[in-house]
Amino acid sequence: QSALTQPASVSGSPGQSITISCTGAYSDIGGSNFVSWYQQHPGKAPKLVIYDVTERPSGVSDRFSGSKSDYTASLTISALQTEDEADYYCCSYRSNITWVFGGGTKVTVL
């Protein structure tokens, strides 16, 4: 099962917006609206920041937003802050009750 494709790194200055892409196939991103995004700080467990492509869990900043077009999902972080520096992973549901993660993107706040 091939992982979803994410850029290895994305950077931005405080206050700027950045977007992380996540590309899959019809069998995952293209075929469902079950894309989620996770933030992981070093040595910590991942934290859910977006689910069902666009939904934000309670307590997650509204600076995080998600979208999807065809086989590519995206996570946008607006008004970038130093605490946003972390690794970000996309995840998609696939058929037969399976899930697949992306390769991860390191976000650096310059």
Next chain:
Amino acid sequence: QVTLKESGPVLVKPTETLTLTCTVSGFSLSNARMGVSWIRQPPGKALEWLAHIFSNDDKSYTSSLRSRLTVSKGTSKSRVVLTMTNLGPVDTATYFCARIPSGTFRNYFDYWGQGILVTVSS
């Protein structure tokens, strides 16, 4: 308060079998369509989904490791057990358990355990 916690050996020899336990609290594994997945992360690498078990005992596995994995509910209703056979150095990773919330069309992991680093070495 929902919590999950992984436990098991931190050092395993090559070819041995690994048994990890995820102990949950704050929710019941009996809730309709509640589920727990196992996910691992080799040092410095990406997350990899491994296996999932629902409250009704439906199970699924990643195809690449299906022959080596078994997920089950422990004797206690608050435990999920993962067994992986024939370990090799490439299986060195932090192993997480994570919850899929109850309800239909829930396909995201809302709570995660802290993870347990398992090293495979002789």
